Amino acid sequence: xxxxxxxxxxxxxxxxxxxxxxxxxxxxxxxxxxxxxxxxxxxxxxxxxxxxxxxxxxxxxxxxxxxxxxxxxxxxxxxxxxxxxxxxxxxxxxxxxxxxxxxxxxxxxxxxxxxxxxxxxxxxxxxxxxxxxxxxxxxxxxxxxxxxxxxxxxxxxxxxxxxxxxxxxxxxxxxxxxxxxxxxxxxxxxxxxxxxxxxxxxxxxxxxxxxxxxxxxxxxxxxxxxxxxxxxxxxxxxxxxxxxxxxxxxxxxxxxxxxxxxxxxxxxxxxxxxxxxxxxxxxxx
Numbered sequence: 001x002x003x004x005x006x007x008x009x010x011x012x013x014x015x016x017x018x019x020x021x022x023x024x025x026x027x028x029x030x031x032x033x034x035x036x037x038x039x040x041x042x043x044x045x046x047x048x049x050x051x052x053x054x055x056x057x058x059x060x061x062x063x064x065x066x067x068x069x070x071x072x073x074x075x076x077x078x079x080x081x082x083x084x085x086x087x088x089x090x091x092x093x094x095x096x097x098x099x100x101x102x103x104x105x106x107x108x109x110x111x112x113x114x115x116x117x118x119x120x121x122x123x124x125x126x127x128x129x130x131x132x133x134x135x136x137x138x139x140x141x142x143x144x145x146x147x148x149x150x151x152x153x154x155x156x157x158x159x160x161x162x163x164x165x166x167x168x169x170x171x172x173x174x175x176x177x178x179x180x181x182x183x184x185x186x187x188x189x190x191x192x193x194x195x196x197x198x199x200x201x202x203x204x205x206x207x208x209x210x211x212x213x214x215x216x217x218x219x220x221x222x223x224x225x226x227x228x229x230x231x232x233x234x235x236x237x238x239x240x241x242x243x244x245x246x247x248x249x250x251x252x253x254x255x256x257x258x259x260x261x262x263x264x265x266x267x268x269x270x271x272x273x274x275x276x277x278x279x280x281x282x283x284x285x
Contacts, residue, residue, distance in 0.1 A: 001055060005046040007031065011062045018066035026071055027062065033075045034058045068199035081130035085156050090148035091124040092209045097266045098185055101240045101273050102130045104264055105183055108236050108275070109135050118143065118230065120171065120184040120223060123209060125153030127183055129162050141179075143169040146208065171222055178232045185240040186219035188212040217248055224252050231278040238275040246271030 002010065011027030020026055031037070034057050035050055050058075061074050072078040072093040078085045080094035081102050087093050109115055109131070115138045119128035122142030132140050142164055144150050150166045157164045167174055189210045194202060201210070212218055220239065227237050237258060241249050246263040253261050258276035266272035 001049050003047050003049050014062050014066055026065055030061045070200045070204055080126045085124055085126050087124055091152045092205055094126040097272055098240055100266050104273050104275055105131055105238050106134055115180040117181045118179040121186045122153050123149050125156045129157055132162050141165045143167045145170050172226045175230055178230055180232055181236045182227050183238045184223055188216045188242045190216040220249050220252055224256050228278055233280045235278045241274055243270040249274045
């Protein structure tokens with residue numbers, strides 16, 4: 001049997017051999033997850049040996065991570081906007097870049113009003129639930145074509161104690177009400193780009209949550225064309241976008257009559273979010 005220090009070194013070396021991007025960090029995260037220890041505890045007890053069962057579990061998870069299974073799918077944990085979410089192979093793991101979308105929506109939502117929010121292509125529910133956690137008077141609905149994704153979103157709402165409704169819908173097919181905000185992080189990767197993505201994404205994340213068809217704009221076109229019918233006057237439409245899609249998505253929104261269209265950058269300085277307001281005088285078809 002190995003002690004904690006030897007196990008951590010084994011994990012780091014094994015992940016390094018398999019080409020994992022941050023081998024030491026991932027080896028530590030898995031150690032923290034399996035043994036439920038802190039860094040302080042580790043440095044005080046690194047020469048001690050863990051239980052045989054836990055050691056076996058750790059080694060198995062290291063091998064799975066070495067096969068490029070995403071870390072979040074192994075631990076079923078992902079942190080987003082200060083909250084812990086359950087994730088599995090049926091949803092995209094929440095990304096830090098997506099927090100920019102939540103920030104922009106919150107900046108446009110008064111904290112003391114009872115507002116209605118629709119999260120289209122909700123996935124794990126992380127966007128909607130993060131908004132509702134910060135706007136307790138708001139009410140939200142998450143819609144998705146994947147029933148398995150909706151089950152994950154429902155679990156996250158239940159675990160976090162945040163009330164929301166979840167609807168199985170092909171975009172607006174089963175949406176009937178009007179909303180103050182429609183927010184969406186739709187599939188936006190061009191089909192021909194997907195095969196070049198890192199293995200963690202290409203092999204293990206749900207394809208339908210990635211594929212934006214030929215030019216990556218398929219779902220933006222459909223949502224923008226229909227969203228006006230489901231937004232209240234001056235309602236906000238907010239998207240996450242790919243780094244090279246700011247101009248194209250902005251143009252689609254302006255063509256459909258949206259006003260106050262703005263592009264916001266992520267922490268890397270890349271275009272990441274587009275927002276716009278419904279024009280009361282425009283007829284949406």
